[in-house]
Amino acid sequence: MSLRKEHELHQRRKGRNLxxxxxxxxxxxxxxxxxxxxxxxxxxxxxxxAAAVEQTEEQN
Incomplete structure (x- = not known):
């Protein structure tokens, strides 16, 4: 049991985060x-x- 009641804003944030x-x-x-x-x-x-590297080298 918590010492303070959870604020309504925190309950809405928890739902949104979920x-x-x-x-x-x-x-x-x-x-x-x-x-x-x-x-x-x-x-x-x-x-x-390896083939792609060879093709690019041949083109240059």
Whole structure:
């Protein structure tokens, strides 16, 4: 039990912060899910960085 009663303003802030936290967490989960789907798809290939460096050197 607290010594002082919590002010109404703090209760509203707590609710707002909880809402922002839930939205932020859901955004992170969405980005993670999209990343996993993209990486595990059949058409995904990691870029060949060595070939890309060689091509840029040849162009210069």
């Amino acid at each position: 809402g922002v936290g839930v939205l932020l967490g859901s955004f992170v989960v969405l980005v993670l899910a999209l990343t996993i789907v993209k990486v595990t798809s059949a058409g995904f290939k990691f870029p060949n960085t």
